[in-house]
Amino acid sequence: MNPRMIGVVYRKELLHSLRDRRTIISMIVLPMVLMPLLMFAIGKTASTIVSKARTEVPRIMVIGGADSPGVRAELEKSGKFRVEKAADDWKRLISEKNVRAAVDIPDGFEKALASGSAPTVTIYDYQGELRSGIAAEQLSSFFIGLRDRATATLLTAHGLPTKIARPFDVARKNVAAPEKVGGNLLGGLVPYFIVILCLVGATHPAMDLAAGEKERGTMETLLCSPAARTDIVLGKFLMVLTGSLAAVFFSLLSLAGTVIAVGFAAQATGGLPSGPGLPTIDPLGILGVLAMIVPVSVLFSAIVFSLSLFAKNQKEAQSYVGPLIIVVIAPCAIAVLPGIDLSLGLSLVPIANVSLVCKEMLSGVWHWGYIALIFGSTAVYASVALAAAVAMFNRESVLFRS
Amino acid sequence: MIEATLLTKVFRDKKKGEIRAVDSVSFRVEPGRIYGLLGANGAGKTTTLRLIATLLKPTSGTVVVGGHDVVREPGRVRAGVGFLAASTALYARLTAREMIAYFGRLNGMGEAALRSRIGALAEQLDMNDFLDRRCDDLSTGMKQKTSIARTIVHDPQVLIFDEPTLGLDVMTARAVMTFVRECRDRGKTVVFSTHVMSEAEKLCDTIGIIHGGSLRAEGTLAQLLEKTGETDLEDCFVKIVVPEAAR
Numbered sequence: 001m002n003p004r005m006i007g008v009v010y011r012k013e014l015l016h017s018l019r020d021r022r023t024i025i026s027m028i029v030l031p032m033v034l035m036p037l038l039m040f041a042i043g044k045t046a047s048t049i050v051s052k053a054r055t056e057v058p059r060i061m062v063i064g065g066a067d068s069p070g071v072r073a074e075l076e077k078s079g080k081f082r083v084e085k086a087a088d089d090w091k092r093l094i095s096e097k098n099v100r101a102a103v104d105i106p107d108g109f110e111k112a113l114a115s116g117s118a119p120t121v122t123i124y125d126y127q128g129e130l131r132s133g134i135a136a137e138q139l140s141s142f143f144i145g146l147r148d149r150a151t152a153t154l155l156t157a158h159g160l161p162t163k164i165a166r167p168f169d170v171a172r173k174n175v176a177a178p179e180k181v182g183g184n185l186l187g188g189l190v191p192y193f194i195v196i197l198c199l200v201g202a203t204h205p206a207m208d209l210a211a212g213e214k215e216r217g218t219m220e221t222l223l224c225s226p227a228a229r230t231d232i233v234l235g236k237f238l239m240v241l242t243g244s245l246a247a248v249f250f251s252l253l254s255l256a257g258t259v260i261a262v263g264f265a266a267q268a269t270g271g272l273p274s275g276p277g278l279p280t281i282d283p284l285g286i287l288g289v290l291a292m293i294v295p296v297s298v299l300f301s302a303i304v305f306s307l308s309l310f311a312k313n314q315k316e317a318q319s320y321v322g323p324l325i326i327v328v329i330a331p332c333a334i335a336v337l338p339g340i341d342l343s344l345g346l347s348l349v350p351i352a353n354v355s356l357v358c359k360e361m362l363s364g365v366w367h368w369g370y371i372a373l374i375f376g377s378t379a380v381y382a383s384v385a386l387a388a389a390v391a392m393f394n395r396e397s398v399l400f401r402s
Numbered sequence: 403m404i405e406a407t408l409l410t411k412v413f414r415d416k417k418k419g420e421i422r423a424v425d426s427v428s429f430r431v432e433p434g435r436i437y438g439l440l441g442a443n444g445a446g447k448t449t450t451l452r453l454i455a456t457l458l459k460p461t462s463g464t465v466v467v468g469g470h471d472v473v474r475e476p477g478r479v480r481a482g483v484g485f486l487a488a489s490t491a492l493y494a495r496l497t498a499r500e501m502i503a504y505f506g507r508l509n510g511m512g513e514a515a516l517r518s519r520i521g522a523l524a525e526q527l528d529m530n531d532f533l534d535r536r537c538d539d540l541s542t543g544m545k546q547k548t549s550i551a552r553t554i555v556h557d558p559q560v561l562i563f564d565e566p567t568l569g570l571d572v573m574t575a576r577a578v579m580t581f582v583r584e585c586r587d588r589g590k591t592v593v594f595s596t597h598v599m600s601e602a603e604k605l606c607d608t609i610g611i612i613h614g615g616s617l618r619a620e621g622t623l624a625q626l627l628e629k630t631g632e633t634d635l636e637d638c639f640v641k642i643v644v645p646e647a648a649r
Contacts, residue, residue, distance in 0.1 A: 008507045015496070016495050220491075226480040226509055399457075
C-alpha cells in the first residue's frame with residue numbers, strides 16, 4: 001500500500017466527480033434540499049392531522065338500545081358525536097372510515113340500570129386508526145360519566161353520600177403539543193432518510209468510477225499504469241466514501257441550519273413558533289448521528305462499489321444496486337415502527353441498529369453501551385465489505401468481464 | 403526487450419468450458435525493432451498483449467519485459483511499458499493536460515519533471531491548441547494524440563500497441579503509424595498488433611501470424627513470402643491460417 005499513490009488516485013477521482021453534474025446533485029443538492037423540506041412537510045402535516053383529529057366531531061353509530069331512548073338522546077345532546085342511523089354493516093363502515101366507532105347498547109339497558117344489575121356496553125373501534133381511537137375514547141368517557149351519574153343516583157336513593165363511590169378523582173392531561181407529536185415522528189424519520197442518503201450518495205460515484213470506467217475503457221488505461229491495484233481500489237473507494245459522507249454531511253448541515261433558524265425565529269417572536277409546527281431536535285444528537293453514520297457509510301460504499309466493480313456496465317450495476325435500496329429500507333423502517341426499542345439482539349442487526357440509536361440520540365437520549373456496541377459491530381461489517389471490494393479488484397475475471 | 407516463453411492463457415467459461423486464448427506462444431523482440439502480431443479477430447492478439455502488459459496473469463509460461471518477470475514484478479514491468487489500445491480510453495471530464503499529468507503521477511513523476519515533460523510532449527505532438535480542453539470535447543485525432551502522450555509520458559523503453567488504428571480515419575491512422583516508427587527509431591522495443599495486412603507490411607520488422615491462440619509462422623515479410631511461395635502478404639496469411647481443404 002502506497003499512501004501517496006492512493007492520494008493521486010483519490011484526487012483525480014474527486015476532480016472528475018466534481019465535474020459531473022449528476023454526482024453534485026446526489027451528493028450535495030438533494031441532501032441539502034431534502035432535510036428542511038422533510039421537516040416542514042412532516043411537521044406541518046403531522047400537526048394539522050393531529051389537531052384536526054382532535055377537533056373533529058366523530059360520526060358514530062349506536063347499535064341496539066331501541067328501548068333505551070334516554071341514553072341515545074343524551075349521546076346526541078352531548079354535542080361530542082354525530083350519531084348516524086344504525087346500519088347492519090356497521091363493521092364495514094368502521095373499516096372504511098365512514099363511521100369512526102360504534103357502541104352496542106344491550107336490550108333493556110335503562111331498565112337494568114334502574115334495577116341495579118350491570119349490563120355491558122361494548123364500544124367498537126378500528127385499533128391503530130388515530131381518529132377511530134379518539135372517537136372510542138370519547139365514547140368510553142361518555143359512558144363512564146353516565147355510570148358515575150347512575151351510581152350517584154343509586155347512592156342518594158339509599159341515603160348515602162355520593163363521595164363513597166369516588167374516594168378520589170383521576171385526571172389525565174396531554175402535555176404534547178400537536179407539533180411534538182410530529183417531532184416524535186420526525187425523530188424516527190431523520191435517521192431513516194439519512195441512512196438512505198448515505199447509500200444514495202455512494203451510488204453515483206460507485207457506478208461512475210467502477211462499472212462506468214469499465215464501460216468507457218478507461219479502466220484498462222488505468223490498469224496499464226504502474227500503480228498497484230490495491231492503491232487504485234483504495235483511492236477509488238475513498239471517493240465513493242466521500243460521496244456517501246458528503247450526502248450525510250450536507251443533509252445534517254441543512255438540518256442543523258433549519259433547527260438553528262427555527263430557534264432564532266422562536267426567540268424573535270418570543271416563543272416557540274406554532275405556525276409550521278416544527279419539531280425539536282437535540283443539536284448534539286446531530287453530531288452523534290454524524291459519528292455513527294461513518295461506519296455505515298464505509299459499509300454501503302464498499303458494498304455498492306463491489307457490486308459496481310462486478311458489473312460489466314453501468315446499466316448492469318444499476319440493476320444490482322436498485323434492489324439493494326429495498327434491502328436497506330427494510331431494517332431502517334424498523335426504527336420508525338412504534339414500540340421498537342434497542343435490545344442486545346437488535347443492536348447487532350446492521351442498519352436497523354444505527355437507525356434506532358440515531359433516533360434516540362436525536363431526542364437527546366444517550367445509551368453509551370449500545371452506542372459502543374453498534375459502532376463496533378458496524379465497523380466490523382464495514383471492514384469485511386471493504387476487504388471484499390479489494391479482493392474483487394484483484395480478480396482479472398471481474399476486471400475484464402465481457 | 404521482450405521475451406515470451408511458452409506463454410499460455412486459459413479462460414474458464416461456464417458455457418463453453420475451457421478456452422485456450424493463448425497457447426504456448428514464444429517470441430522475442432529486440433530494442434529498436436517492431437514486432438507485428440498479425441491475426442484475425444479473436445486470434446489471441448489482445449490477450450497476448452495484455453499478458454505482456456501484466457493486465458492478465460499467464461496460466462503458464464513466462465514473459466520477461468526489460469529484465470522483469472511479469473508475474474513476480476508486475477509493477478516494475480508496467481513502469482517500463484507504454485500500452486496503447488483502441489480500447490484504452492480517456493477520462494471525459496479531464497482536460498488533455500490533466501489526463502497526461504495523472505498518468506505521469508501514477509508513474510511516480512515529480513511535479514517539476516511532469517511540467518517540462520508535458521511541455522515537450524505538447525510541442526512534439528502539436529497539442530498546444532487543445533491541451534486545456536476537456537477530453538470529451540476533442541476530435542478523434544486530438545484524442546489519439548492525447549492517448550499517445552499519455553502512453554509515453556514516463557518515457558517507457560517498451561511500447562505495446564493493440565490495434566491502435568482501429569476506427570481512425572486515414573490521416574489519424576497515418577499519424578499513429580509515423581509515431582510507431584519514431585518509437586523504433588529512438589531505440590524502443592515495440593510490439594504492434596493488427597489485422598490490417600498493409601500496416602504489418604509497412605511497419606513491422608518481424609511478423610508473427612497468430613491464429614486460434616497459437617503462433618503459426620514468424621519471420622520478416624520476405625521470409626514469410628518465400629516460405630509460402632506467395633507474392634502478397636494477404637495470400638500468404640490465408641495460406642498459413644486456413645487449412646488447405648477449406649481454402
